[in-house]
Amino acid sequence: MFWPMFQLALAFVGVAVLGVMAVLVGIEVRRFSRAVGDGAERVSRAAEDLERAAAPLVTRSGGLHRGDGPPDERQ
Template sequence: MLWPMLALTLAFCGIAVLGVLAVRVFVEVRRLSGQLASSSQQIIRAAEDLERAAGPLAASADSLRRR
């Protein structure tokens, strides 16, 4: 009777450890996805700024080319 109880206890502890690790992985994935979304927004803003800054430069380059 001792060995089946010991095996059951060890199995429960193993499943509990796997559950804790799964929760930790889930939390880290959520944190990483938040950082990824933030970085994506920053890249989009930088691309828009670059596009706005390139407009006048392209117009002046076009006027120089036409001379």
């Protein structure tokens, strides 16, 4: 009778450990997703800053194109 009870106790402890690990993984996933969201927001702000910084250069360039169109429209 000792071995079946021992196996049952080990099974319970194993399930409890897996439950604790699942909770810890969930917490880390939430933290990671928050960090990814913050990083995406920073990248978005940096892209907006770059666009604002490049706007005067675009106006000063006088509409020069660097081969954006078809070859017959390039000057």
